[in-house]
Amino acid sequence: MKRAGPLKHFILAFTIALLLYATLYSGIEHRRIRNGPWQVTFQNGTGLATVIVNEPKLHISNLKINFPSEPAPLTNSTIIFDRPQPVPFAVPFGQCVFMDTTFQPGTVVFNIFGHEIQLLPRVLTVDKKEYPWQSDASISLMHNGGWPAPAKEH
Numbered sequence: 300m301k302r303a304g305p306l307k308h309f310i311l312a313f314t315i316a317l318l319l320y321a322t323l324y325s326g327i328e329h330r331r332i333r334n335g336p337w338q339v340t341f342q343n344g345t346g347l348a349t350v351i352v353n354e355p356k357l358h359i360s361n362l363k364i365n366f367p368s369e370p371a372p373l374t375n376s377t378i379i380f381d382r383p384q385p386v387p388f389a390v391p392f393g394q395c396v397f398m399d400t401t402f403q404p405g406t407v408v409f410n411i412f413g414h415e416i417q418l419l420p421r422v423l424t425v426d427k428k429e430y431p432w433q434s435d436a437s438i439s440l441m442h443n444g445g446w447p448a449p450a451k452e453h
Contacts, residue, residue, distance in 0.1 A: 330402070331401065331402050331403065332381075332403050333356070333403075334354070334356040334357060334402075334403050334404055334420070335354065335355060335356045335381075335403055335404065336354075336379050336380045336381035336400060336403050336404055336405075337352065337353075337354055337379070337380040337404045337405070337407050337418050338352075338353040338354065338355075338377060338378075338379050338380075339351070339352055339353075339377065339378050339380065339390075339407070339418075340353070340375070340376070340377040340378075341374055341375075341376055341377075341378070341390060341391035341392055342374065342375050343371045343372065343373055343374050343375075343391075343392075344373065344375055347365055347366075347367060348365070348366040348369050348370075348371035348392055348412075349363050349364065349365050349366070350363070350364040350366075350392065350409075350411065350416070351363050351364075352364070352418060352423075354404050354418075354420075356404075357404065357420060357432070358434065359432045359434055360434045360435065361434055361435045362423070362432065362433065362434060362435070362436050362437075362438075363436070363437040363438070364411075364416060364425070364437075364438045364440065365437060365438065365439045365440070366392070366411070366412050366414075366439075366440055367439055367441075368441060369392070369412045371391070371392050372391070374391045376391055378390060380398060380400055380404070380405070380407050381400065381403065382400070383398060383399075383400055383401075384398070386398055387410075390409065390411075392411045392412060393409055393410050393411035393412060394409065394410050394411075395407060395408070395409055396408050396409065396410050396415075404418070404420055405420075406418065406419055412440070414426055414440050415427065425438065425440065
């Protein structure tokens with residue numbers, strides 16, 4: 300009976316480790332990106348600064364955050380938050396102050412016209428207040444940092 304040399308054992312162990320690594324890496328990468336990134340459009344074509352949030356895999360579409368009293372440059376640009384980058388960085392109307400897209404869609408936080416807008420898969424937060432995701436909804440934020448005041452009854 301012939302003894303197997305150490306080189307043969309090394310090659311076998313290396314091959315098994317390589318196959319295991321490739322399988323686990325592709326599984327983790329699929330899990331990491333399966334929901335896709337946030338798609339945020341910054342729009343000001345009609346004089347109304349608007350941020351439109353979409354995330355198709357989470358069934359979030361066309362959620363609009365309006366800033367009716369804010370002057371903003373004319374723009375119509377969409378940013379897809381799929382690649383990490385150093386923060387803060389400029390976005391139309393403000394800054395992205397935090398971004399963690401390790402497992403997409405992840406968390407993205409903006410400071411836009413003095414408002415903190417946080418996109419989380421579970422909920423939208425605006426100025427530390429939680430709002431459930433609703434497609435085709437519209438939120439208007441006032442210049443003073445508050446929500447529009449309810450109508451007063453006399």
